[in-house]
Amino acid sequence: MLTQISIFMIAVAFAVLVFFMVRTLRSASDSLEKVTDTLQEVQKTIDELSYEVKQMLRHANDITVDVENKMKQIDPVVTTVKNLGDVLAEITAAGKQLSTTFMSKLQKTKTARTAAKERVPASPSQPPDRTFQSYDAVYGKSGKARNWLAYVDIAAGAWSRMRSR
Template identity: 60%
Template sequence: MLTQISVAVIAVAFAVLVVYLIKTLKAATQSLEKVTQTLQEVQKTIDELSYEVKQTIRNTNDITVDVQHKMKQIDPVMDTVRNLGEALSEVTYAVKQVSAGMVSRFKQARLEKKQPVEAERPKALTPEERTFQSYDAVYHQQEESKPSKSRNWLAYVDTAIGLWNSFRRQKAR
């Protein structure tokens, strides 16, 4: 009898085990179906995104080609600007040298002009005479010297421009 009870208990235990295994396998099957469905949706989304990414890359390549073409068109302009900058730098340097020479000449001329005037000026002048003398010195000297200074200055500039043009022509050869 003990064998029969043992066999009956084993049979019941096996039946319970089979029932729980069936439930577990059904749950696993449902989970796998959901995973399969999710993977299909992910694959579909990836396919759509890959198409959009390819389009974006194509547009980027087109833009890059267009920018490269435009940069090649701008290169001569940039070369011209660089050459112009170099020329302006050279002109500025030349003008600076000419103006430094002119300033030193003007200072020298002023010093030479002032020294004889100071030596010839009488020592004892009345306040009224000093007022008239300063008035004459300021207004009459400015009126007389302005046209000649501007003419001298223009002559220096013309000379400097002529020298610069000669220099550039020789450099071009």
């Protein structure tokens, strides 16, 4: 009888063990199914994102090509602006040199006039002679002023023709 009770107890213990093992395996199976579903959703999301990323890269490549073409079209304009800046810098330097020369000649003329006044004292009753001839002698003839402007125009035209070749 003791053997029968022992066998019965072993059978009951085995049945309880099998019952809990089945519950555990079912729970594990449900978890694995949920993990499988989640992985399928993740794979689907990754596929959608990879398609969108590829489209975005294609669009970025198109934009890059377009920008490169536009930069190539703008290069001559930038070069022209640079050349214009160089010409203006040279014209400014020439104008500065011309101004310096003019001022030094004016200073020499003024010094010469001052020296002439010191040598020949003017009579207080007689006003100084203000004729066109004396004005031309001090400041140069008006025709000469026009001539140097014409020379500047000719030089600028020659310079632009030389630069365009």
